[in-house]
Amino acid sequence: MAVVCRNLRAFAQKTSSLRCTPNFLRLYSQSKPAPPKLVTVDVDKAGVATVTLDRPPVNSLNTGLLEELGVAIKDLEANKTRGIILTSSSNSVFSAGLDILEMYEPKKQNLSLFWTTLQNTWLSLYRTSIPTVAAINGHAPAGGCLLALSCEYRVMVGPKFTIGLNETQLGIVAPQWFMICMKDAVGRRQAEMALTAGKMFSTQEALNIGLIDKMVSNKEEAIAEAQKFIAQFAKIPPLARRMTKESIRQEGIKYMEENAIDDLKAFMDLVVQPNIQKGLGMYLEAMKKSK
Ligand SMILES: CCCCCCCCCCC/C=C/C(=O)SCCNC(=O)CCNC(=O)[C@H](O)C(C)(C)COP(=O)(O)OP(=O)(O)OC[C@H]1O[C@@H](n2cnc3c(N)ncnc32)[C@H](O)[C@@H]1OP(=O)(O)O
Numbered sequence: 001m002a003v004v005c006r007n008l009r010a011f012a013q014k015t016s017s018l019r020c021t022p023n024f025l026r027l028y029s030q031s032k033p034a035p036p037k038l039v040t041v042d043v044d045k046a047g048v049a050t051v052t053l054d055r056p057p058v059n060s061l062n063t064g065l066l067e068e069l070g071v072a073i074k075d076l077e078a079n080k081t082r083g084i085i086l087t088s089s090s091n092s093v094f095s096a097g098l099d100i101l102e103m104y105e106p107k108k109q110n111l112s113l114f115w116t117t118l119q120n121t122w123l124s125l126y127r128t129s130i131p132t133v134a135a136i137n138g139h140a141p142a143g144g145c146l147l148a149l150s151c152e153y154r155v156m157v158g159p160k161f162t163i164g165l166n167e168t169q170l171g172i173v174a175p176q177w178f179m180i181c182m183k184d185a186v187g188r189r190q191a192e193m194a195l196t197a198g199k200m201f202s203t204q205e206a207l208n209i210g211l212i213d214k215m216v217s218n219k220e221e222a223i224a225e226a227q228k229f230i231a232q233f234a235k236i237p238p239l240a241r242r243m244t245k246e247s248i249r250q251e252g253i254k255y256m257e258e259n260a261i262d263d264l265k266a267f268m269d270l271v272v273q274p275n276i277q278k279g280l281g282m283y284l285e286a287m288k289k290s291k
Pocket residue numbers: 057058060092093095096097098099100101103139141142143144167170172173174175267270271276280283284287288291
C-alpha cells in the first residue's frame with residue numbers, strides 16, 4: 001500500500017511539473033482540439049462586420065450554428081458595430097435551411113433546445129438595431145430564406161441560385177413568423193402566392209417581386225453592395241433609425257414575444273408525429289439518392 005501511495009505521489013509530482021511544459025501543452029491541445037467554429041466574424045476598418053456561415057457542406061442550421069450566430073449578433077451589438085453582412089463560406093449554398101437531422105428521431109430535450117435557439121437567434125437578427133444585409137451567395141431554401149428575409153436588405157448572386165419558403169412543397173406549413181418575414185418583403189398578395197405554392201424563385205424572379213433588392217454576379221460585388229447600403233446610415237441619427245426599425249418590425253417582434261411558448265409546443269407536437277418522422281426519413285433518403 002505504501003509503495004502504491006509513493007508511486008502515486010511521484011506520478012502526481014511528475015504530472016504537475018509537466019503541466020506547464022510546452023510538450024505537455026502541445027500534447028494536451030492535440031488530444032482536445034477546439035471544435036471548428038460554425039460562424040466566423042470579420043470586422044473591417046469601417047466597423048462593418050461580415051458574419052459568415054461556415055458549416056459545410058450546406059450550412060444547414062443546427063443548434064450549434066444558430067447558437068453561435070445569436071452570440072455573434074449580441075457581441076456585435078455590444079461592440080457598437082456599424083453593420084452586419086450575413087453571408088456563406090460555400091460557393092453554391094447560402095443555407096439549406098433547418099438541419100433536418102435535428103428533427104429526425106430527436107430527443108425531446110434536444111428538439112426543444114433546437115427550436116428555442118432558432119426563435120431567439122431569429123429575434124436577435126430580426127430586431128437588432130445594427131443595419132443588416134444578406135449577401136446571398138448561393139441557394140437559400142426555407143430557413144435559409146428566413147435568415148435572408150430577417151435582414152434589412154438582400155443582395156443575391158445570380159442568375160443560377162434559388163430562394164424561397166418552400167415548406168408547402170415538403171408538405172409542411174411555414175410558421176407564422178416565417179410568413180410575416182415574407183410579407184414584410186414582398187407584401188401580402190405576393191407572399192400568399194409564394195407560400196401557398198412553396199415556390200423557389202430564381203434570382204431574377206426574386207428580384208421582380210422584391211424578395212431580393214439587388215442581383216449581382218459574384219460574392220465580391222454582393223459584399224460591395226452590402227457595404228454601400230450600410231454606409232448610407234452614417235448620416236442618419238442612430239436613435240431615430242433604431243426606433244423606426246423596431247416600430248416597422250413590430251408585428252414580427254410582438255408575435256414572437258407573445259407566442260414563443262405556443263409556437264414551441266406546436267413545433268414539438270408536430271415533429272414527433274409518426275407520419276412527419278416517416279416523411280423526414282424518406283426526405284433524407286431521397287437527398288442521398290439524388291446525388
Ligand atoms: C422537411 C421538414 C419537416 C419538419 C417538420 C417540422 C415543421 C416545422 C418546421 C417548418 C420550417 C422548416 C424550415 C426548413 O428550413 S426545413 C429544411 C428545408 N430545406 C430543404 O428542403 C433544402 C434541402 N437541401 C437542398 O435542397 C440541397 O441540399 C441544396 C440545394 C441546398 C444544395 O444542393 P447540393 O447539391 O449542393 O447539396 P446536396 O443536396 O448534395 O447536400 C449535401 C449534403 O447535405 C445534406 N443536406 C442538405 N440539406 C440539408 C438539410 N436541410 N438538413 C440536413 N442535411 C441536409 C444532404 O443530405 C447531403 O448529405 P450527404 O452528403 O450525407 O448525402
